[in-house]
Amino acid sequence: MRIGTLAERTGTSRRLLRYYEEQGLIGSQRSANGYRDYAESCVDKVIQIRGLLDAGLPTRVIREVLPCMDTPRAIRISAPTEETIALLEGERDRMAERIRFLERNRDAISEYLVAVRAAQAEAAPQTPNPSEAAVSA
Amino acid sequence: MRIGTLAERTGTSRRLLRYYEEQGLIGSQRSANGYRDYAESCVDKVIQIRGLLDAGLPTRVIREVLPCMDTPRAIRISAPTEETIALLEGERDRMAERIRFLERNRDAISEYLVAVRAAQAEAAPQTPNPSEAAVSA
């Protein structure tokens, strides 16, 4: 498929797809006219990349990690170097740490929101006036 | 405490602490000579900030979220605006999504590492390797 289709199907901009190719995250064939021609699997791959970037992994790491996971489930063994294995182990640990931290903060925010709602309900039990205390930001 | 002490206790640079103050993430008193004087609670706060940034939250959001969590457990109600509440709900959801994605990727990497180790064990079966199937996380 061409870049416009891939952009639409992944919700990214064409520009960004070219950027990811420039960064070595995705590849493409070229048609005779020079247009990029993407494989079907690129859709999943781009979504995967978006998620990994959002999770805080730098492109440098994604470049190493991605070839190991063909699609988000299937696994391909491709004789990685010891260095790559160590990188993956490190990233797995970093992910685990991030998860723990995110869980703590998600819970803290949830608890806070519950407390706020309880306070609101107590402050205005009969009058539903949401902007009574609204001031600056 | 002064900035050097805080830097040492949080593992950040003095420069970064000034930057966080500039960004409105932390505050400080000033001594008569103009030196910053940090409260004890700043240690936790800075660690919290590091974690939230690492989790992918921008300073703009942290600035809103942080005052709601005095230390990583205690919660203070401070009459937030509806806008802030919506922001917090959004961030909580984004965190939950990030957690799900990180878990998927962490598991994928773990599985991959297991498979790689199995392949290595098969390639070199005479090497005594008692913990061949050791997996973590």
Add this chain to the structure above:
DNA sequence: TCAAACCTTCTCATTGATGTGCAGGTCAAG
């Protein structure tokens, strides 16, 4: 008291990562 070592202040500039805008040109279809 002086001086050296160290800490702090502020400010301007820069880096690195992720991404976007845009100009100028090519290609293909109506």
Add this chain to the structure above:
DNA sequence: CTTGACCTGCACATCAATGAGAAGGTTTGA
């Protein structure tokens, strides 16, 4: 021929963080 999708390449934007330099405060010991 016009329109729209695509190409390359350069520049710009944003955000987090850092470097460097100049000036001044603090401490300690000769």
